[in-house]
Amino acid sequence: MEWSPLIISLQTAAVATVVTFLTGIGLALLVVRMHRFQGLADAVITLPMVLPPTVAGFFLLLLFGRRGIIGKFLLQWDIQLVFTWKAAVIAAVVVSLPLMYRTARGAFEQLDPDIVNAARTLGVSEWRIFWRILLPNARAGILAGLVLSFTRALGEFGATIMVAGNIPGVTQTMSTAIYAAVQANDYDLAGQWAMIIAAISLLFVVLLNWWTSWQTKGVRQWS
Amino acid sequence: MELMVRITKKLRSFTLQADFAVKDELLALLGASGCGKSMTLKCIAGLETPDRGRIVLNGRVLYDSDKGINLSPQERKVGYLFQNYALFPNMTVAGNIAFVVSGNKAEKERKVQENLSRFKLQELAEAYPQELSGGQQQRLALARIMAADNELLLLDEPFSALDSYLKWQMEMELKCFLQDYNGAAVLVSHDRGEVYRLANRIAVINKGRMETVHTKQGLFKQPDTLAAALLTGCKNVSAVQKMGNRRIYAVDWQLELDTDMPVFNKAAFAGIRAHFLVLREKVGDNTFVMDVVDVVEDVFSYLIMLRRKDSEARPVRLEIPKAEWLQLGNPTEVNLYFPPNKIMLLER
Numbered sequence: 001m002e003w004s005p006l007i008i009s010l011q012t013a014a015v016a017t018v019v020t021f022l023t024g025i026g027l028a029l030l031v032v033r034m035h036r037f038q039g040l041a042d043a044v045i046t047l048p049m050v051l052p053p054t055v056a057g058f059f060l061l062l063l064f065g066r067r068g069i070i071g072k073f074l075l076q077w078d079i080q081l082v083f084t085w086k087a088a089v090i091a092a093v094v095v096s097l098p099l100m101y102r103t104a105r106g107a108f109e110q111l112d113p114d115i116v117n118a119a120r121t122l123g124v125s126e127w128r129i130f131w132r133i134l135l136p137n138a139r140a141g142i143l144a145g146l147v148l149s150f151t152r153a154l155g156e157f158g159a160t161i162m163v164a165g166n167i168p169g170v171t172q173t174m175s176t177a178i179y180a181a182v183q184a185n186d187y188d189l190a191g192q193w194a195m196i197i198a199a200i201s202l203l204f205v206v207l208l209n210w211w212t213s214w215q216t217k218g219v220r221q222w223s
Numbered sequence: 224m225e226l227m228v229r230i231t232k233k234l235r236s237f238t239l240q241a242d243f244a245v246k247d248e249l250l251a252l253l254g255a256s257g258c259g260k261s262m263t264l265k266c267i268a269g270l271e272t273p274d275r276g277r278i279v280l281n282g283r284v285l286y287d288s289d290k291g292i293n294l295s296p297q298e299r300k301v302g303y304l305f306q307n308y309a310l311f312p313n314m315t316v317a318g319n320i321a322f323v324v325s326g327n328k329a330e331k332e333r334k335v336q337e338n339l340s341r342f343k344l345q346e347l348a349e350a351y352p353q354e355l356s357g358g359q360q361q362r363l364a365l366a367r368i369m370a371a372d373n374e375l376l377l378l379d380e381p382f383s384a385l386d387s388y389l390k391w392q393m394e395m396e397l398k399c400f401l402q403d404y405n406g407a408a409v410l411v412s413h414d415r416g417e418v419y420r421l422a423n424r425i426a427v428i429n430k431g432r433m434e435t436v437h438t439k440q441g442l443f444k445q446p447d448t449l450a451a452a453l454l455t456g457c458k459n460v461s462a463v464q465k466m467g468n469r470r471i472y473a474v475d476w477q478l479e480l481d482t483d484m485p486v487f488n489k490a491a492f493a494g495i496r497a498h499f500l501v502l503r504e505k506v507g508d509n510t511f512v513m514d515v516v517d518v519v520e521d522v523f524s525y526l527i528m529l530r531r532k533d534s535e536a537r538p539v540r541l542e543i544p545k546a547e548w549l550q551l552g553n554p555t556e557v558n559l560y561f562p563p564n565k566i567m568l569l570e571r
Contacts, residue, residue, distance in 0.1 A: 118309035120296035121268050122323035122371040132322065136313040
């Protein structure tokens with residue numbers, strides 16, 4: 001069995017999750033503090049979650065293709081993104097970002113605003129408030145967002161196949177490998193990849209739930 | 224230490240106008256909920272921005288709309304005691320204090336220890352806020368404010384969420400702290416007893432408009448306005464018409480009354496506290512025959528609702544010790560005397 005789809009998938013998802021993690025938290029903080037256009041900004045960031053991934057992929061092709069705004073710009077330095085594994089990373093970031101952003105935003109908004117205000121009146125800088133108060137007290141939500149966006153990135157298919165294609169050994173991920181195997185009538189291979197993706201995703205979500213229940217031990221639940 | 228505030232801010236249903244000065248004393252802002260008193264504190268602390276005005280603390284301009292000065296909350300050095308204390312849940316008691324102290328490591332440690340012992344928290348240094356009792360949480364919140372070298376103390380309804388026994392204990396603790404604090408402080412509350420016991424001077428805020436600042440004795444003896452009378456706990460008020468230099472007609476009670484106070488032109492209401500009304504043997508000056516409308520047994524007294532005989536007037540409330548009322552043997556009518564020196568004339 002050729003293992004490259006597993007490695008490409010893990011590599012893509014890992015890089016995408018780092019980008020998603022930082023951008024998602026940044027955008028969440030930005031939107032929480034917005035006074036105007038908050039609803040519009042939220043909608044734009046959330047859109048990839050509700051759109052068909054092929055639509056997200058189509059827009060990415062328009063942007064990063066040879067004639068796209070960004071694609072043309074990058075071509076000046078001889079950088080071409082489409083049909084490379086970097087394009088798979090971009091596709092994974094765009095579709096997993098809403099999950100990170102929404103869970104992080106929810107976690108920040110659940111914090112008592114008086115706690116942040118108290119820190120301000122006590123002379124604590126906004127930067128220290130972020131690192132020592134916002135992040136630690138929102139860690140459950142942020143970790144949930146991290147796991148959700150990683151598993152989402154790992155299984156990404158629609159946008160990936162449009163911008164990165166399905167080149168074995170280069171851009172073929174586990175999910176595109178399943179598609180190719182089914183097309184070639186190789187149900188055994190498709191089944192193997194399906195099991196592997198399911199197993200990895202299950203493992204991460206179970207770990208998250210263990211950690212969460214350990215963290216909230218002793219906290220009263222409504223049921 | 225001295226604070227001067229003169230601000231206006233337009234809010235949803237009224238415009239907040241606050242104008243006062245505090246110098247090494249505790250000033251209380253007394254007002255009903257939603258009257259703008261918490262907003263006033265938030266503007267002083269820099270958590271909200273007024274539309275116009277000027278705030279000066281110890282000669283430092285914190286806010287000046289004309290000069291475009293608006294310091295951040297971090298730069299203001301204004302301590303704010305939140306209603307729920309707003310302790311940092313992810314830090315220990317010592318951590319909560321250390322987090323807000325500036326200086327090098329040795330200085331930090333010294334200040335943490337100093338404030339732990341000042342607020343009797345040494346044994347709880349490694350505990351987390353959720354493990355503390357209400358009183359301990361309040362002490363930690365105060366310790367944190369002191370450790371941050373603030374120049375002013377703002378107290379935002381510090382006891383409003385507590386039951387009465389705990390409230391009393393916390394109030395005693397706060398009083399104890401304030402006795403050796405000696406700086407300027409502003410307390411916001413809707414509880415007349417609380418502000419009377421804690422504050423030196425009291426200002427009433429009514430729908431965002433701040434009324435004249437009084438000593439607490441002065442405010443309770445002769446409130447200026449209807450709102451101030453109600454906030455200080457006056458149970459009986461009536462609209463009035465001027466009948467003479469010292470004579471009024473109380474429209475709601477349907478009674479003509481003599482007053483000690485000359486009836487000034489802006490007098491629109493009269494009020495009398497329930498425990499100042501007196502029962503008499505005979506009808507006479509300022510004494511009327513009243514029907515007993517209702518008798519309510521309170522904890523230590525009876526509250527008797529009395530209305531002018533054979534009328535549909537608004538009843539007045541009389542508060543009378545239990546034994547005294549029981550002696551009368553449940554009368555259906557009584558003679559009620561309104562002492563002229565206890566009748567307060569109020570502006571709208």
